[in-house]
Amino acid sequence: MKSHIAVTGATGFLGRHVIKCLLDAGIDTVATARTRSATAGGCRFVSMDIANPPLDAFERLGSPEVLIHLAWDGLPNYRSRHHFEQELPSQYHFLKSLIEAGLPKLVVAGTCFEYGLQSGALSEQMPTNPCTAYGFAKDALRRQLEYLTAEHSTQLVWTRLFYLWGEGQAPGSLYARLSVAAQRGEPLFKMSGGEQLRDYLPVTEAARHLVNLAVRPCAFSLINLCSGRPISVRRLVECWIDEHGWTIRPQLGCYPYPDYEPMAFWGDAARLDQTVSI
Amino acid sequence: MKSHIAVTGATGFLGRHVIKCLLDAGIDTVATARTRSATAGGCRFVSMDIANPPLDAFERLGSPEVLIHLAWDGLPNYRSRHHFEQELPSQYHFLKSLIEAGLPKLVVAGTCFEYGLQSGALSEQMPTNPCTAYGFAKDALRRQLEYLTAEHSTQLVWTRLFYLWGEGQAPGSLYARLSVAAQRGEPLFKMSGGEQLRDYLPVTEAARHLVNLAVRPCAFSLINLCSGRPISVRRLVECWIDEHGWTIRPQLGCYPYPDYEPMAFWGDAARLDQTVSI
Numbered sequence: 001m002k003s004h005i006a007v008t009g010a011t012g013f014l015g016r017h018v019i020k021c022l023l024d025a026g027i028d029t030v031a032t033a034r035t036r037s038a039t040a041g042g043c044r045f046v047s048m049d050i051a052n053p054p055l056d057a058f059e060r061l062g063s064p065e066v067l068i069h070l071a072w073d074g075l076p077n078y079r080s081r082h083h084f085e086q087e088l089p090s091q092y093h094f095l096k097s098l099i100e101a102g103l104p105k106l107v108v109a110g111t112c113f114e115y116g117l118q119s120g121a122l123s124e125q126m127p128t129n130p131c132t133a134y135g136f137a138k139d140a141l142r143r144q145l146e147y148l149t150a151e152h153s154t155q156l157v158w159t160r161l162f163y164l165w166g167e168g169q170a171p172g173s174l175y176a177r178l179s180v181a182a183q184r185g186e187p188l189f190k191m192s193g194g195e196q197l198r199d200y201l202p203v204t205e206a207a208r209h210l211v212n213l214a215v216r217p218c219a220f221s222l223i224n225l226c227s228g229r230p231i232s233v234r235r236l237v238e239c240w241i242d243e244h245g246w247t248i249r250p251q252l253g254c255y256p257y258p259d260y261e262p263m264a265f266w267g268d269a270a271r272l273d274q275t276v277s278i
Numbered sequence: 279m280k281s282h283i284a285v286t287g288a289t290g291f292l293g294r295h296v297i298k299c300l301l302d303a304g305i306d307t308v309a310t311a312r313t314r315s316a317t318a319g320g321c322r323f324v325s326m327d328i329a330n331p332p333l334d335a336f337e338r339l340g341s342p343e344v345l346i347h348l349a350w351d352g353l354p355n356y357r358s359r360h361h362f363e364q365e366l367p368s369q370y371h372f373l374k375s376l377i378e379a380g381l382p383k384l385v386v387a388g389t390c391f392e393y394g395l396q397s398g399a400l401s402e403q404m405p406t407n408p409c410t411a412y413g414f415a416k417d418a419l420r421r422q423l424e425y426l427t428a429e430h431s432t433q434l435v436w437t438r439l440f441y442l443w444g445e446g447q448a449p450g451s452l453y454a455r456l457s458v459a460a461q462r463g464e465p466l467f468k469m470s471g472g473e474q475l476r477d478y479l480p481v482t483e484a485a486r487h488l489v490n491l492a493v494r495p496c497a498f499s500l501i502n503l504c505s506g507r508p509i510s511v512r513r514l515v516e517c518w519i520d521e522h523g524w525t526i527r528p529q530l531g532c533y534p535y536p537d538y539e540p541m542a543f544w545g546d547a548a549r550l551d552q553t554v555s556i
Contacts, residue, residue, distance in 0.1 A: 079425075081422075081425055081426065081429075084418075084422055084425070089367060116405075127394075127405050127406075127407035128405075128407075129405035129406075130421075133425050136418075136421050136422075136425075140362075140414075140418050143362075143408075143414050144359075144362055144414075147357075147359055147362070147411050147414075148359065151359075
């Protein structure tokens, strides 16, 4: 396996795990982000601002065979116009320059928020109907890249990430908040009713899937990155507590359910299951 | 009725009919387009390029109470990236400047192409799934304006136009081609199989509906502008021939059906029927 792969958003939560996975697999890797962070060590690092990329961005990234594109600014505020006013045009412009420069394959991190308020098992064939500015902007970027790559030789693999959890996650995330509260010795963990069904994947598995999709032939241009198994947020929290042997207990019903998410949705993993694991 | 209304795309096919309808109703009207044309006479005209608007665009348009926004470049090439690479950002930027300047009401011409390859009676509640760059860009502009107007006091009325026909239409349109061929005395009119079901509205009726939506309170922010009645293209051509007493006959099956349109689709006119006519 001698692929040369570049990764944007390399210093983010998922990016750090993807870089580790690439290096573990002995793949020639270039990491890029606005500023180097300590965790992106062990591979070449190129500093680049996607909103103001250099004209020779493709060459600066070492003319990669594959780009794993994870960068996206402005989260976790899903409702901000930033997502389509700044992020969508910047990202399209940046990726277009790489596609026009001859990038052979592009693997992008999309989101389950592209589906919008649809319940149950969500499959890639369903029409999207995003209800947040974030989901809309990701969905729009995907459509624009589909039109663009149809006119070029770049292979596009658009992945839809469901929920991730793991070490190094942003402090506001469920797992990070629970972890901090438990280690502080707090007796109760304030949370929502916890009945909502979600699809949670360990970040290490998501990273492995992304690397797999980058280095192997992929029959799909659109694929859910998910567990395929719904789990209630209450059960999820209980599992995390059990695994770590924490003594904290969930205090249910402290927060309302978000109005921009359905009560029960998870990914249909049939396509992902058909891809060969590394 | 003392509204002050501005109209973009005022020199286009639909725009000329809208201007006439506004003037007939005694409404104070400002027409705008890149360059004045003979047919936009009888009302104030402001020359403006939406892709490069002046900073005081709202004031130049006379600080209107309503904008009827019809301008859209790059048709009839539905597949060009122009629609989302140039038209979408230009139009959003232009309309955002008017909304931020205090425009009270915005009536926009969208398209049935936002629905994509969905068959049968199409209602406004259905999720969109455009399959052309044109349909995608219009759908994206609508979503962006929905997010934007939610933060401002501007009332948005997004209309989805189905097929129009009438005098002054572009030479490539079905009605214009038939009219030219008939008046030349040609015996046969080459056309598709003609079995496809569509929704055709006389342009004069569409103009009347737009003016109605502009000057009256409207309960809907999204509304089909359509007849609500499916008609085969073959029958439509036969009707036009009968009405004019032409002797030309349809020669069916000369062209394939377009692959970006369903075989049979028309608008659900329930919402339009609920609006009060002028």
